[in-house]
Amino acid sequence: MRRTALVLAGLLVGLTACSTGQQASDNRDGQTGFVSDSGRVATFVPDKRVAAPAFGGETLDGAQWNLDDHRGKVVVMNVWGSWCPPCRAEAPDLNAASKELGSSVQFIGLNNRDLDMAQAKKFVEAFGVGFPSIYDPNGKQLLKFRGQITASAIPSTLVIDKNGKVAARVLGPVTKETLVGMVQDAAAG
Numbered sequence: 001m002r003r004t005a006l007v008l009a010g011l012l013v014g015l016t017a018c019s020t021g022q023q024a025s026d027n028r029d030g031q032t033g034f035v036s037d038s039g040r041v042a043t044f045v046p047d048k049r050v051a052a053p054a055f056g057g058e059t060l061d062g063a064q065w066n067l068d069d070h071r072g073k074v075v076v077m078n079v080w081g082s083w084c085p086p087c088r089a090e091a092p093d094l095n096a097a098s099k100e101l102g103s104s105v106q107f108i109g110l111n112n113r114d115l116d117m118a119q120a121k122k123f124v125e126a127f128g129v130g131f132p133s134i135y136d137p138n139g140k141q142l143l144k145f146r147g148q149i150t151a152s153a154i155p156s157t158l159v160i161d162k163n164g165k166v167a168a169r170v171l172g173p174v175t176k177e178t179l180v181g182m183v184q185d186a187a188a189g
Contacts, residue, residue, distance in 0.1 A: 041178060042169045046189045049165035052077075052158065053144035059132040060111065060121055067164065070106045074167075074186050075160040076179065079110045079142060079149065080133070082123035087155045090173040091127035094157075097179040098131050105183055109133030112142050112154060161186045 044050075052075075056066030067075060078094055080087040098107045111133045114120040120135060136142055142151050148166055149156040159168040159182045167186035170178065 040171045041182070042171075043182065043185060044165075044167055046161075046165075046167075049161065049163075049167055050148070051165050052148075052160045055110075055134075055141045055144050057134040057136060057141055060117065060124060060135050061132065063132065065108060065132055065134055067160070071164055072162050073104065073106050074162060074183055075106045075108060076183060077108050077110055077158045077160065078174075079112055079154055079156045080123075081111065081113050081154055082119045083114065084154050086173045088123075088127070090155055090175075091123075091129060093174060093176040093179065095128060095130055096176045097183070100176070100180060101183055104187075107131035110141055111135050111137075112139055112151075113137060159183055159186045161189065 052067060054067060056064065056068075059065050076097075078090075080091075094107070098105075108131065109124075109129065111120045114123075114135075115137050117135055117137075120133065123129070124133065134141060139151055142149075145158070149158065149169060149171065153171045155173055157170040157174045157179065158166055159179075161167040167189065168182040170182075
């Protein structure tokens with residue numbers, strides 16, 4: 001009985017860690033854990049928005065991508081890792097939002113802490129991700145967003161308005177409906 005109670009308590013702690021911002025781990029590939037939030041959404045009125053930092057880099061398919069090349073478009077940046085269960089859960093919603101919003105919005109992934117690019121490419125293939133992702137295994141690009149998102153809150157999503165300012169943020173997994181609404185608000189403001 002005591003052993004069963006301990007096992008159940010351990011399972012409960014493990015389950016709540018993924019949704020409450022506590023440390024959780026997935027060591028299948030030797031990766032350390034992730035910290036996922038509960039999908040907290042923050043939106044910013046146009047006169048309170050701060051500029052997104054200049055960021056970019058090589059994508060998983062070998063192309064170069066830079067935020068400055070997309071001024072005049074709303075940009076959705078999603079921070080993810082192949083080792084992150086909430087990232088897997090939100091991938092279909094990101095794909096659906098990208099398809100619904102079309103070419104008027106630029107989606108970019110920021111792959112973080114995948115030390116083996118092959119793992120990141122497998123994730124993209126398995127989930128049919130239809131937009132590019134910058135390969136950022138050491139988090140150099142992610143650290144540029146200090147103060148806007150934390151390096152440990154993965155997944156995270158930013159919506160950057162046409163002027164290059166952060167219009168909205170989700171710490172944790174995002175749904176298609178939430179993301180489409182955030183993008184529409186950013187485009188209107």
